[in-house]
Amino acid sequence: MTDALLSQRPTAVRAAADDALPEVDPALAARCRELAARGIVLLRNDGALPLRPGAEVALFGRTQKDWIAVGYGSGGDVNPPYVTNLLDSLREGGAVAVDEELAARYESWTARHPADPGEEWGRWPRHFPEMPLEESAIRAAAERCGTAVVVIGRAAGEDRDNVLEEGGYHLTGEERSLLARVGAAFAHMVVLVDTGNVIDLSWIDEFEPAAVLLAWSGGMEGARAAADVLTGASEPGGRLTDTIARRYESHPSAGHFGHTEATEYVEDVFVGYRHFETFAPGDVLFPFGYGLGYTQVDLGEVTVTVSGEQASVQVTAVNTGQRSGSEVVQVYLGAPDGTLGGPARTLAAFTRTPQLAPGESVRLELAVDLAEHARYDDSGASGHRSAWVLEAGEHRLFVGPDVRRAVHVGSAHVPSLRVVRQLEEVAAVRPEHAFERSVLRRDDEGRALSGRETVPTARVDLPQRILDRLPETIPPAEDPTARFEDVTAGRLDLDRFVAALSPEELASLAYGDIVMDSPLGVPGNAGTLGGVTEALRARGIPVVTTTDGPSGLRLAATAALLPCGTALASSWDPAAVQELAALHGAEMVAKGSDMLLSPGMNIHRDPLCGRNFEYFSEDPLLTGEMAVAVVAGVQSQGVSACPKHFAANNQETARTVNDSRVSERALREIYLRAFETVVREARPRNLMTSYNRINGVWGHYHYDLVTTVLRGEWGYEGNVVTDWWMRMEPDPHFSALRDSAYRVRAQVDVLMPGSKVHFGTTRDDAIEDSLARDGGITLGEVQRTARNVLRMLLERETGAGRRG
Structure with a gap:
């Protein structure tokens, strides 16, 4: 939806009220806070998180105050009674001591330089300029505090794709300078990225922060949730729902996005991790499904039972760490190349363990129906055009905490190709718009290569199909x-x-x-x-x-x-x-x-x-x-x-x-x-x-x-x-x-x-x-x-x- 006449709610909105207002059910607010925390992804941690009780912490970055609670457009244009910010949320929680001298500077500067949310539809800012900060102020804060938390903020939205520019997908020069100087001054630098969209994170290897949190836009309670995770009141429960690549250009869609007239989906079925795990595992910074916690939950004692095309995977999860926590158990399927070819792995099942106390374990069962992961033949290569087919051969099962760390635990064997569902061609590419799509090839040593073939094009007489299926008229009513x-x-x-x-x-x-x-x-x-x-x-x-x-x-x-x-x-x-x-x-x-x-x-x-x-x-x-x-x-x-x-x-x-x-x-x-x-x-x-x-x-x-x-x-x-x-x-x-x-x-x-x-x-x-x-x-x-x-x-x- 779009409506340029509607007033736009700022992305960085007013600070939190002391308590949730009665306009929102407290149970709903509490669940928002809980789910926002459960979605925050801990990408790196050398022990800096959670912050120790009473720790003196210096907050850097204006997003600590101008918190980005949601993206732009109709999907975020809500009138909430309040929106929390990180600075006030950490103060409110009281678990750590915020460096008030530095905080006062940010509060004064952001008040004098308010975040401009933009007034014109689709022209909102993707980031807000940072407060200039001299080297002496950073060093002084480091003398007062042992840990720094640097907050980076980004937004995109409806009619507002992100761009490969500084302040968009990439960091600004101001942000890079801040990370470099804070990282050099402090014993521990934690970076919290407040965003609704994946941005470039390759700087993690350059600046080597002690810990990195990816806090998705968490709504009105999002900053409280982030404070909960920083201080250990909540575990960072998130696991990535996207692959994070080392470079944008490594994405298979790069070069085929943002065109004004037509976009060719050249990567075909090799979207996201399906591409990276098949053709380019080295291009991955953080794999699909990845995320750390504050404890260690080990997966072991895996039993696989296969009956025809049905597989049951039983897994024992044990908390071997020192804190309560949970893990996401992920099952991936590796189908044989067959006649159609496909990704090395596809997600087949998942479940989240309950919260486990230290030493506690749980036995979980996940079901996989091979037929639900059949391939669609749009070319006729299998001999069954316009059909879902299950390829013959070994279908391998992998279990782990993410797509990369999942290990082979068993297999199901399909003796011969089976047609799961015979359908009819729909919505195929027009012949005049044919293009080359990615397909799986193998070299002489069996390594996967990304080949190209011309996409199958439409053959259906659509007007005749429509006329043949016109509904009957209901006779006049009595x-x-x-x-x-x-x-x-x-x-x-x-x-x-x-x-x-x-x-x-x-x-x-x-x-x-x-x-x-x-x-x-x-x-x-x-x-x-x-x-x-x-x-x-x-x-x-x-x-x-x-x-x-x-x-x-x-x-x-x-x-x-x-x-x-x-x-x-x-x-x-x-x-x-x-x-x-x-x-x-x-x-x-x-x-x-x-x-x-x-x-x-x-x-x-x-x-x-x-x-x-x-x-x-x-x-x-x-x-x-x-x-x-x-x-x-x-x-x-x-x-x-x-x-x-x-x-x-x-x-x-x-x-x-x-x-x-x-x-x-x-x-x-x-x-x-x-x-x-x-x-x-x-x-x-x-x-x-x-x-x-x-x-x-x-x-x-x-x-x-x-x-x-x-x-x-x-x-x-x-x-x-x-x-x-x-x-x-x-x-x-x-x-x-x-x-x-x-x-x-x-x-x-x-x-x-x-x-x-x-x-x-x-x-x-x-x-x-x-x-x-x-x-x-x-x-x-x-x-x-x-x-x-x-x-x-x-x-x-x-x-x-x-x-x-």
């Missing part, structure tokens, strides 16, 4: 005055109610209200849908109020500012995330939100994507499990979640025109898999399309993604909405369709909001116009969309489909 409460009460079948609606009423259900902050919903809402006209409300059709989003309710009222998506995913703890989401759902109920535009679940294809903070991971399995947790938690309260952005929304630059050119195999294995998981396991009532094109077709017009895959293959029965506004276009295949008629044919049900152009006041007339034209949209198609919307409303009214 009672044209039927009301929706007759359906909710079970007195009338939903189809018979749809049949009673006039073409104008049917069309009206395909639009949200014409503005954001709709007068039909609570103040500050993102828009409304459902009963948006007087005629629909006269039928008893309720109004649904939507709100952003992944980081909290975007309303005029105050609301909790949650840890960002990456912070939550870094916990590797779906059960805890579901509990947080349930509390968030309760806040929705209390404050009048019916539909949360969350979770954001696009893949971290490239570290520069501005909205990565809203999303979870470079891995689709981890992303899917986190999305299930959010949807299940929210919908347990009777309200609805709305996963987004479907699909391949992996950059913000030119997002409304950029064409994501991606093979069908990569689309299915990487970019659609998490959406399939959340649809099958959590049954979200709503889902949002993306702004970008996917192989030439905008997400909000994409028949194959929405009708063939989402609804046909996955059985989705909910409502599909556009992202806020959409690009108006004629249907290239059917001349009598354009704009919303083109959209409805794809089963993208609701234009949100229902305006023709940004900030317009009228609804487009494309549906009614097309209904009246030869070869136009059919009444059955418009009825089908109305049924999708009404089915969602029916579940909302009756509580059907709720999950705990």
